Amino acid sequence: MAKKKRMKDLTLLERIYLPEIAKGMALTFQNMFRPSFTMEYPEVKFEPPASYRGRPVLALEENGEERCVACGLCSRVCPALAIEVQAAETEREKERYPEKFEINMLRCIFCGFCEEVCPEEAIIMSKDYELAFSNREDAVYGKDKLLTPVSVLKDRIEFLRQYK
Amino acid sequence: MGILEIVIITMVKILIIVTIMLLTVSYLVYFERKISAWTQNRVGPNRVGYAGLLQPFADVFKLLLKEDIVPDVANKPIHTLAPILALIIAFGTYAVIPIGPSINLFGHEIAMVVADVNIGILYVLALTSIGVYAITFSGWSSGSKYSLLGGVRSSAQMISYEISMGFSIAGVLLFAESLRPLDIVASQSGFMWNALIQPIGFVTFVVSAFAETNRLPFDLPEAEPELVGGYHTEYSSMKFAAFFLAEYANMIIASALIVTLYLGGWQIPYIETLGLASWLTISLQVAGFFVKMGALLFFFIWVRWSLPRFRYDQLMNIGWKVMFPLSLINLIWAAILVMLLN
């Protein structure tokens, strides 16, 4: 077998191994006295930055109207097929609204494509990362859980306008 | 002393030792997790009880409630026997390790060792060798390739390192001129610690002890990236807990053995010259034993969270080409020393 070329051969001291081990152990020992980075979750909560992609939600205007017009682009672009939309007619100026809007949070992969494709700035990735459910049915979020006032989503909307 | 008394005293000793062992093992796991957290700038277990102190009990309780799964293709009797064997050996070895000098209690001279056997060291070596069977059995009987490979690796590793371990101990025996643990401790009075007299032997023994206990950097039998869980892949519930306990018990034995063989046992150099009351001296000496052992256990854990795992060929290289010759050199060195001192 051809001898492998090394960038640099090890010195004798390094080959004895023990000094190197001592060095490494010294490093870990030092680390024992450094402060920890742990965030103790239920008591201390992570406040994500605006660029964070949490649970997708539907924006609800201050006057109580939803922005979504049920165009179905989010549903079409969703690589995980998590979104299901059923449109219906309304008397509002934008004559279409989602009669049913469901996101299956078991399927959602938080890629944010739905947010990117949305022509109405209606579906927005919120900062909510606390998603727990105990059965498949609960994992399907309907409009009742998705509609979120715009005021809560301000950060993200500003971020989107800046960078999208 | 009547037979009955001897039996009662021995039973009490066993009870004390087993209780101490179980408690220490539980908290060893706790400290393992805590120390790993500290080295990684984390917090570690802190939810169950104050600072997570009840965590070991929660763990045991959880394991107790788990379903005991035995693979269909497993050889069931051996599959069950393996963890029991591992545990018996782990606890059995402790019988011959003295934790302090003899004390006078209710008019009886009582040695602080369960069994004062005059071939104690041989007994230890014999039992640890049987320990290989526990792992080989579990690996073979599980009917899983991961378990089998873990078992094979473990037996090869243990046999390889037992040689350097044996030769290292031989150096100690030359000085003590006895296989009795109490004599070995006695031979290291003052600063005549074997660790200082024969440093090479000390290093080879410690390294071999790491290998024998399957601790990092020698934990190849259970190398997770390659072998899932190694020999205990197919174990769950209390059988898994038994292996887990045995591993940590082995660690304690290894530490105790190192203290006994190389660090002067329970002795604190020149404590007799201070002229303290005898009960205080003895208490201090027992405490000294545990402090030394604790320091070694900390060392075990500290190493685990600092060093990466060896590759299998590296492990064998070190065992046969480095440790074995070094232990031979140590033996010669010890022999020369003995000759010169006499």
Place this chain on the structure above:
Amino acid sequence: MPKITIDNKELEFKPGQTIIQVAKDNGIEIPHFCWHPSLSVSGNCRVCLVEVEKMPKLVIACATIAADGMVVHTQSEKTISARNAVMEFILINHPLDCPICDEAGECKLQDYAYQHSVGESRFTETKQHKDKRVELGPHVMFDGERCISCSRCIRFCDEVAGENQLTFVKRGDKVTIVTFPGKQLDNPYSLNVTDICPVGALTNRDFRFKSRVWDMSSTKTICSGCSRGCNTDMWVRSNEVLRLTPRYNDNVNSYWMCDNGRLNTFKFVNEDSRVNGPHLRRDGKLTKVGWDEVFASAVSELKSFNKDEVAFIGSAYSTLEDNFLFAKFAKSVFGSKNFDFPRVTVPGSGDNILITEDKRPNSLGAELVGMSGNGMNFNQIIKGLIDGKIKALYVVDENLIELNPELEANIAKLDLLIVHASNFNTLTNYANIVFPSATYAEKNGTWINIEGRIQRLKPAVATFEADRSLDGMAMSRLDKFGTEYDRWGKVRKVDARSTWKIIVGLANAFGTKYKYTMAEEVFSDISKSIDEFKDLNYDSIGEFGTQLKFKKQIVKV
């Protein structure tokens, strides 16, 4: 033949053809909004501008007659820039409401905006506002802002439907479409304007906002509304039929279909009244039972009657295969001569466009495969029913009570009534045994239309036994990637079978082994035993059907 060169390709053409027709025949696409192959040329959208050598200006391909030696460029720099300019003009007043618009996904303007537009508008002024949501007629909704004034709908009403109902009013950018005063867009073909509208200005009120077009699968099938047999596409989402659209077939329906066929021939497939699984009457109530049980029960019931006490009634709704096997069963397994099917014609209901008087899609087919026995004919069977001579009736896919409400009392008196029905109806109220019959949307088969053209039916809706992917059915994206845990994967599948398949089970229960497992095998038996179908199979019938050659004169129905 004269020759024309389009995009460096020398092409032959028939004198009188326009450039766009020559190009279309040869697979070269010239963009167009107002031009439609079946309508007159109006030439007002200007998007089909092409460069013709030796002509000073660009010409519109739809109105320029091809001439020998003409050299046309459809992809030259000049053409493309003109096309971009036209697109920009058209898009000036077109609202950007694709998200709301139902046409999105099958919109010509949307496609061309991607293909032939620069992608940005220089128009910063306010767009023209026009009337939205105008109900032009009972079925069609009009959005004035989306209209690009191509006039296709106006020309369709004038030229194809033959009723002048729509017109342009106002001028310039205020131009819009209205119905003539006092008129509505209510001709029987009105919904075709929603198909030919190149944008979303005209939409189907029945389908409005029901589904995005890309969520549905489409299956090439045949309309069941009358004996014309218009070729259609059946659009299905989550195993539910949502709409029918006409499919081009020059020999049958060109690009069109009637509103009745489009709106009223598929809704029963989705209804809750579907018969799901075989039913037996127990203690006066229809109870769902297993297939084996129902076959055994049907056999023992049928065997208790004299052969001339039982009559079998087929249907011109059923496929050739269904009728063929049903007749065969009645004749050779049960041994009765009393089998026929009702002819349902509504005199005066036809027109000379598409709608026919015969309201059944397969009358000719039922006749051809011998659904009429040489015993009692349909009228005699009905008479026998009234007289009490007929004690047991086996009816497939027809509701006798709906055809003749006076029969209700007589039917109630029958000793045995076996019915194949897709939906529970007034007839199943009296049935002793109900077999769940697959609808025309759920089965493979063939129909023969009034002109003697044999055409294929394909399943668009999956029944309980069917598997979309294994049975080669059309699949939407959701069908392909759905699992049983998804809401849209939990579709309703009715436990229904084609009549021929039920007959196979029944014949086997009678002790006569029929070995058919697919409709195709029944058809190959038909083609072997009946001259008119010689050498035909499902592949050779094809997408557009095959005209049959008749050796004997068929009784005109």
